[in-house]
Amino acid sequence: MNLFVIDLTYRxxxxxxxxxxxxxxxxxxxxxxxxxxxxxxxxxxxxxxxILAQGESREAIERVVEQDPFKAEGVADYSITEFSPVMTAQGFPTAA
Structure with missing residues (x-):
C-alpha cells in the first residue's frame, strides 16, 4: 500500500x-x-x-477522488501527493 495526501482547495x-x-x-x-x-x-x-489515504497506486486514488461530490460539482480543486514514510507511530500503516 502507498500513502497519499489529498489536498482540497475550495473554488x-x-x-x-x-x-x-x-x-x-x-x-x-x-x-x-x-x-x-x-x-x-x-x-x-x-x-x-x-484527506490521508492509502491505495495500490496514484491512479487508484485518482479514481476514488473522481467520486467525491465536491469534484463532481466542481467546487474544489485536488492535489494528490504520494509519500513514503520513513518513521511512523506504532500501528500506523506503512507503504509496502
Whole structure:
C-alpha cells in the first residue's frame, strides 16, 4: 500500500460547500469503511480540506477522488501527493 495526501482547495463559496457537505461526508464514510481513507478534516482557515489515504497506486486514488461530490460539482480543486514514510507511530500503516 502507498500513502497519499489529498489536498482540497475550495473554488466555491462556503454556502455551496455546505450544500454538498452531507454527500461529501457519505463519500468519506464509504472509503473509510473499505480502508482507503485514514484521516480527514477541514483546513484552518476553512478554505479546503485534507484527506490521508492509502491505495495500490496514484491512479487508484485518482479514481476514488473522481467520486467525491465536491469534484463532481466542481467546487474544489485536488492535489494528490504520494509519500513514503520513513518513521511512523506504532500501528500506523506503512507503504509496502
Amino acid at each position: 466555491a463559496d462556503l454556502s455551496e460547500i455546505d450544500r454538498l457537505l452531507e454527500a461529501h461526508r457519505d463519500f468519506l464514510k464509504q472509503h473509510y469503511a473499505i480502508g482507503v481513507f485514514l484521516a480527514s478534516g477541514p483546513k484552518v482557515p476553512r478554505n479546503g480540506g485534507i
